[in-house]
Amino acid sequence: MSQAQEVGTSATPATALRRTLHERGLRMTPQRQLVLDAVRQLGHATPEQVCTQVQRAAPAVNITTVYRTLDLLERLGLVRHTHLGHGAPNYSEHQHEHVHLVCHGCGTVTEVPTDLMDGLADRLDRERGFELDVTHVALSGLCRSCRESQQ
Amino acid sequence: MSQAQEVGTSATPATALRRTLHERGLRMTPQRQLVLDAVRQLGHATPEQVCTQVQRAAPAVNITTVYRTLDLLERLGLVRHTHLGHGAPNYSEHQHEHVHLVCHGCGTVTEVPTDLMDGLADRLDRERGFELDVTHVALSGLCRSCRESQQ
DNA sequence: CTATCTGCAAATCTTTTGCAACGGA
DNA sequence: TCCGTTGCAAAAGATTTGCAGATAG
Numbered sequence: 121m122s123q124a125q126e127v128g129t130s131a132t133p134a135t136a137l138r139r140t141l142h143e144r145g146l147r148m149t150p151q152r153q154l155v156l157d158a159v160r161q162l163g164h165a166t167p168e169q170v171c172t173q174v175q176r177a178a179p180a181v182n183i184t185t186v187y188r189t190l191d192l193l194e195r196l197g198l199v200r201h202t203h204l205g206h207g208a209p210n211y212s213e214h215q216h217e218h219v220h221l222v223c224h225g226c227g228t229v230t231e232v233p234t235d236l237m238d239g240l241a242d243r244l245d246r247e248r249g250f251e252l253d254v255t256h257v258a259l260s261g262l263c264r265s266c267r268e269s270q271q
Numbered sequence: 272m273s274q275a276q277e278v279g280t281s282a283t284p285a286t287a288l289r290r291t292l293h294e295r296g297l298r299m300t301p302q303r304q305l306v307l308d309a310v311r312q313l314g315h316a317t318p319e320q321v322c323t324q325v326q327r328a329a330p331a332v333n334i335t336t337v338y339r340t341l342d343l344l345e346r347l348g349l350v351r352h353t354h355l356g357h358g359a360p361n362y363s364e365h366q367h368e369h370v371h372l373v374c375h376g377c378g379t380v381t382e383v384p385t386d387l388m389d390g391l392a393d394r395l396d397r398e399r400g401f402e403l404d405v406t407h408v409a410l411s412g413l414c415r416s417c418r419e420s421q422q
Numbered sequence: 423c424t425a426t427c428t429g430c431a432a433a434t435c436t437t438t439t440g441c442a443a444c445g446g447a
Numbered sequence: 448t449c450c451g452t453t454g455c456a457a458a459a460g461a462t463t464t465g466c467a468g469a470t471a472g
Contacts, residue, residue, distance in 0.1 A: 147426055147471050182429050187462065203354055221401055240391050249415030250372055260407045264400030298446055298451055333454050338437065
């Protein structure tokens with residue numbers, strides 16, 4: 121009983137997650153639902169942050185499980201990760217597509233619509249045959265307020 | 272004598288590096304020249320790769336020194352680093368500006384001229400007041416050959 | 423009942439830090 | 448000589464792996 125104690129969502133309805141897992145012969149577990157919920161609640165977050173959020177509902181869930189589950193959810197196409205700059209990967213819902221702007225100065229992360237990248241994506245496609253994955257990396261630079269305070 | 276043994280470049284002329292260091296009250300050392308040389312020779316490389324290259328000339332140089340020196344050279348504006356995707360930062364000469372395209376499929380890194388980003392940079396500046404640092408991150412996606420072999 | 427999952431502990435890998443010794447100017 | 452630098456060892460942080468036990472189906 122030391123394992124998975126206190127793990128459990130409020131209801132555990134026959135969710136889309138359960139269906140997706142079963143289609144591939146995988147099992148539905150409270151941990152998997154909790155990790156997916158956490159990613160949705162947090163918008164975008166590191167594995168560490170996801171773990172903290174999950175543990176608010178189920179303290180026994182291990183960070184190892186969070187890593188493994190994020191990997192799994194990504195393979196299922198339910199979440200995706202981007203690299204915001206330093207090192208920590210950053211997970212968010214797959215549907216929720218956006219480009220990250222990271223400020224060197226204050227570290228703020230802003231989300232902007234992906235259509236900002238349309239022009240660039242077209243050019244890369246035409247000129248280089250490169251299919252840009254718009255959401256996988258962050259653009260970095262200086263935000264307005266940092267520019268103002270710097271000069 | 273256990274330290275810095277066998278460290279030494281072929282000549283050690285009064286280089287630009289020496290001057291830059293002295294301007295700031297810092298000291299010229301063989302290690303610093305070797306790290307800078309390695310970055311130039313490799314084009315772009317992780318700290319690990321830089322270290323391996325340096326150690327071909329001077330086996331005693333420690334990875335710690337490579338990390339510290341890359342940091343220093345970056346503060347001096349001689350090199351800069353970008354994030355290619357997974358986690359390892361990637362150092363290259365500062366003068367040598369380019370945008371990295373990383374392919375998800377084969378991992379190939381391609382360099383393209385930064386003016387590809389001009390349109391996007393303008394838009395971000397006008398619409399968001401965000402000053403894009405074009406060279407700091409990589410764009411990822413699928414290269415032509417991976418697209419062809421995938422479909 | 424059985425194969426899949428999880429938690430735990432330990433291994434790995436990358437990067438940073440403290441400190442005594444070294445060496446550039 | 449003096450103080451910036453280096454090498455070493457150990458710490459710190461992030462992620463992965465092996466395995467025994469728990470559990471979904």
